[in-house]
Amino acid sequence: MEHPPTLRFSLQLQIFLSFVLSLAFLTTTTTTITQGQEEEEDQFVYSGFSGGGGTGLGLTLDGTATVTPDGVLKLTNGTLHLKGHAFYPTPCRFRKSPNGAVQSFSVTFVFCMVPVYSDQCTDGMTFLISPTKDFSGAQHSQYLGLLNKTTDGKPSNQIFAVELDSSQNTEFDDIDDNHVGIDINSLTSTQVRPAGFYDDKKGGAFNNLTLVSRKEMQVWVDYDADTTKITVTLAPLKVAKPSRPLVSTTYNLSTVLRDKSYLGFSASTGPINSLYCVLGWSLGINRAAPDIDMTKLPKLPRIGPKPRPKAMEIVLPIASATFIFLVGTSIVLLVRRRRKYAELHEDWEDEYGPHRFSYKDLFHATQGFHNKNLLGHGGFGKVYKGVLPVSKLEVAVKRVSHESKQGIKEFIAEIVSIGRIRHRNIVQLLGYCRRKGELLLVYEYMSNGSLDRYLYVQEEEDAPTLDWGRRFEIIKGVASGLFYLHERWEKVVVHRDIKASNVLVDGEMNGRLGDFGLSRLYEHGTDPQTTRVVGTMGYFAPELARTGKATPLTDVYAFGIFILEVTCGRRPIVDKGVEEDDGSEILVDWVVEHCRKGSLMETVDMRLRGSSSDPDEVCLALKIGLLCAHPFGNVRPSMRQVMKYLDGETPVPELMPTTLSYSMMGVLQNDGFSDYASLSATVSSRNGITSSSSFSAGR
Numbered sequence: 001m002e003h004p005p006t007l008r009f010s011l012q013l014q015i016f017l018s019f020v021l022s023l024a025f026l027t028t029t030t031t032t033i034t035q036g037q038e039e040e041e042d043q044f045v046y047s048g049f050s051g052g053g054g055t056g057l058g059l060t061l062d063g064t065a066t067v068t069p070d071g072v073l074k075l076t077n078g079t080l081h082l083k084g085h086a087f088y089p090t091p092c093r094f095r096k097s098p099n100g101a102v103q104s105f106s107v108t109f110v111f112c113m114v115p116v117y118s119d120q121c122t123d124g125m126t127f128l129i130s131p132t133k134d135f136s137g138a139q140h141s142q143y144l145g146l147l148n149k150t151t152d153g154k155p156s157n158q159i160f161a162v163e164l165d166s167s168q169n170t171e172f173d174d175i176d177d178n179h180v181g182i183d184i185n186s187l188t189s190t191q192v193r194p195a196g197f198y199d200d201k202k203g204g205a206f207n208n209l210t211l212v213s214r215k216e217m218q219v220w221v222d223y224d225a226d227t228t229k230i231t232v233t234l235a236p237l238k239v240a241k242p243s244r245p246l247v248s249t250t251y252n253l254s255t256v257l258r259d260k261s262y263l264g265f266s267a268s269t270g271p272i273n274s275l276y277c278v279l280g281w282s283l284g285i286n287r288a289a290p291d292i293d294m295t296k297l298p299k300l301p302r303i304g305p306k307p308r309p310k311a312m313e314i315v316l317p318i319a320s321a322t323f324i325f326l327v328g329t330s331i332v333l334l335v336r337r338r339r340k341y342a343e344l345h346e347d348w349e350d351e352y353g354p355h356r357f358s359y360k361d362l363f364h365a366t367q368g369f370h371n372k373n374l375l376g377h378g379g380f381g382k383v384y385k386g387v388l389p390v391s392k393l394e395v396a397v398k399r400v401s402h403e404s405k406q407g408i409k410e411f412i413a414e415i416v417s418i419g420r421i422r423h424r425n426i427v428q429l430l431g432y433c434r435r436k437g438e439l440l441l442v443y444e445y446m447s448n449g450s451l452d453r454y455l456y457v458q459e460e461e462d463a464p465t466l467d468w469g470r471r472f473e474i475i476k477g478v479a480s481g482l483f484y485l486h487e488r489w490e491k492v493v494v495h496r497d498i499k500a501s502n503v504l505v506d507g508e509m510n511g512r513l514g515d516f517g518l519s520r521l522y523e524h525g526t527d528p529q530t531t532r533v534v535g536t537m538g539y540f541a542p543e544l545a546r547t548g549k550a551t552p553l554t555d556v557y558a559f560g561i562f563i564l565e566v567t568c569g570r571r572p573i574v575d576k577g578v579e580e581d582d583g584s585e586i587l588v589d590w591v592v593e594h595c596r597k598g599s600l601m602e603t604v605d606m607r608l609r610g611s612s613s614d615p616d617e618v619c620l621a622l623k624i625g626l627l628c629a630h631p632f633g634n635v636r637p638s639m640r641q642v643m644k645y646l647d648g649e650t651p652v653p654e655l656m657p658t659t660l661s662y663s664m665m666g667v668l669q670n671d672g673f674s675d676y677a678s679l680s681a682t683v684s685s686r687n688g689i690t691s692s693s694s695f696s697a698g699r
């Protein structure tokens with residue numbers, strides 16, 4: 001029966017196809033087998049041990065050995081007196097045939113020793129080739145988890161190892177605690193050298209290496225079957241394999257190794273917490289070991305104290321010292337600054353808020369109370385010129401030292417109330433500031449200073465003086481200011497310290513009264529017995545010495561002295577040595593004497609004579625001065641009357657020379673005036689402004 005042509009064709013195709021298929025099958029199986037043989041027995045390479053589900057790519061681990069998630073093979077875990085092992089899972093064939101010689105091989109691995117707490121590690125680690133993976137009988141510490149006391153040195157071990165020993169054990173003839181050795185069946189090395197390498201870049205000079213340095217290092221182990229030469233080479237990770245090995249020996253490993261042997265690592269800890277790690281590993285039998293991919297090596301485990309760079313050991317203490325120093329300095333500066341600008345503030349002062357200045361502002365206004373801004377100093381303290389920071393207003397700041405708290409409340413109430421006074425002949429008090437032990441008073445700045453500067457110029461100096469017209473205007477101005485204080489203001493204010501240095505001259509040459517009330521701060525005593533009278537010698541009304549009570553009439557007395565002072569150009573109490581012996585050194589007595597003799601005009605300031613001064617006005621001033629300075633308070637006029645006399649509205653009552661003689665000179669010899677008399681006798685004079693022991697004066 002003949003097959004149809006199509007069928008015949010399909011049969012041919014079938015045969016052809018089955019042939020092709022079986023050929024393809026044969027090819028695939030052979031490749032699989034050769035590949036498998038190569039992978040399992042010829043070579044392997046680990047660039048890190050991650051993958052394979054945490055088992056370290058199938059490594060056989062025991063004891064303390066683990067593989068970290070990063071892929072570091074940790075042979076020990078830091079715990080003392082323990083051992084750990086890691087093996088390539090399958091044995092490798094070292095001989096071509098079971099009875100042949102051991103072939104050449106080469107192994108390379110990257111390791112690292114990490115001390116946990118100190119700079120030391122015990123005991124060490126090995127790379128090993130052994131007939132078994134069972135090292136349960138091996139001992140830890142100096143036995144490196146490789147052998148034990150009974151097995152050490154026995155040829156039956158069939159073990160080849162390279163030890164990286166970080167401790168010195170005399171029982172194995174260790175040379176030091178940092179050596180590399182070739183071990184055959186024994187921990188007593190066949191050949192050993194201190195760790196290091198021959199640097200090709202330096203012409204083969206030997207470089208020491210410290211195994212325990214937390215630095216990765218690479219080891220190459222090579223066996224040449226022809227010469228039976230074993231070489232071990234060590235180098236830092238960055239250095240290429242040195243051409244000269246560190247340790248080498250000749251030993252026919254055919255007499256040692258079994259055909260099928262396991263490759264692996266052992267490590268053990270002794271009395272110091274240590275980590276022995278392997279990061280990469282490769283083997284080649286009868287060929288070079290494949291290169292480990294250094295870029296894929298895992299990071300070292302961060303255990304124990306961080307390896308601090310040398311620079312940090314210097315930089316860190318310096319940096320922290322600097323930091324502490326800076327913090328300390330700024331605290332000190334802050335505290336000092338706070339103390340520098342510290343003020344006293346009490347609740348009752350709240351209502352005076354608008355009149356309060358901050359010390360800081362005053363400090364900056366006066367450039368830190370610099371001497372170049374010093375305007376002068378009087379009985380209560382120094383006066384500085386200043387410019388307020390924001391308003392650029394020119395001020396005079398008076399620093400008054402004030403220790404006691406007593407009376408400060410009343411005083412501040414008074415100065416704040418006085419501060420509200422606006423009068424063209426009164427220096428305005430702008431405000432105050434209080435600190436511990438001192439009070440600062442802020443006044444309007446008077447560009448022409450105090451009047452005494454114009455009255456008492458040194459004779460040699462051709463300094464400016466004031467003509468009579470100006471002087472008379474100033475007298476009138478001061479009178480008007482004082483009148484305002486006594487009678488026009490909402491309450492009676494007694495100035496208490498009228499004198500030429502407290503009359504200031506403003507830019508338009510107006511006389512202005514300043515410094516009122518200050519003496520009150522010092523007068524305040526707890527009981528009348530100790531109440532002190534404060535003021536300036538020469539301006540004291542006689543009754544003030546006895547009663548201690550300042551009244552408008554004691555102000556009038558001082559004003560009288562002031563008029564005489566301005567007219568005569570002499571200080572109220574004149575230095576004896578300077579003046580010719582033409583009368584008393586007391587100004588008022590001297591004028592009275594002349595008045596009695598009818599030669600009143602001789603008392604007028606030399607610089608005013610012969611000039612354009614009006615003799616009637618001068619005489620009027622002298623008479624008003626004498627009247628105001630009358631020893632009897634009830635004879636003195638009020639400021640209202642003084643104003644009228646000065647304006648010529650009312651004639652000055654004529655002081656009869658006899659009356660004068662009686663009331664002034666006569667009274668001085670009287671008992672009632674012993675105080676006054678003794679005062680004038682015991683005056684110790686300096687600058688015409690003096691104090692005596694019978695007064696507790698402010699200076």
Ligand SMILES: Nc1ncnc2c1ncn2[C@@H]1O[C@H](COP(=O)(O)OP(=O)(O)OP(=O)(O)O)[C@@H](O)[C@H]1O
Nearest residue numbers: 375376377378379380383396443444445446450501
């Ligand atoms: N507001 C001011 N403007 C300009 N200069 C001033 C002002 N206040 C004071 N001075 C200057 O400072 C000097 C010292 O003043 P201070 O009041 O401290 O002393 P004093 O008037 O001589 O005596 P006292 O302490 O009895 O008042 C004055 O002589 C004056 O030159």
Ligand SMILES: *[C@@H]1O[C@H](CO)[C@@H](O)[C@H](O)[C@H]1NC(C)=O
Nearest residue numbers: 063064065076077078079082
């Ligand atoms: C180290 O390994 C041993 C044994 O596996 C274990 O007992 C010990 O707790 C481990 N130590 C640390 C610090 O993990």
Ligand SMILES: *[C@@H]1O[C@H](CO)[C@@H](O)[C@H](O)[C@H]1NC(C)=O
Nearest residue numbers: 135136137138148149150151
């Ligand atoms: C030493 O090791 C061998 C083999 O591992 C074991 O049989 C033996 O018991 C061990 N001896 C000691 C004292 O641990």
Ligand SMILES: *[C@@H]1O[C@H](CO)[C@@H](O)[C@H](O)[C@H]1NC(C)=O
Nearest residue numbers: 176194196205206207208209
């Ligand atoms: C290396 O170490 C040895 C012993 O510790 C020492 O004698 C030698 O000087 C060292 N060499 C160098 C180059 O540091």
Ligand SMILES: *[C@@H]1O[C@H](CO)[C@@H](O)[C@H](O)[C@H]1NC(C)=O
Nearest residue numbers: 101225226227228252254255
């Ligand atoms: C090493 O030993 C084996 C067997 O003992 C022998 O066959 C081989 O020739 C030796 N190799 C050398 C280089 O001596």
Ligand SMILES: [Mg+2]
Nearest residue numbers: 378501502515
């Ligand atoms: Mg003054």
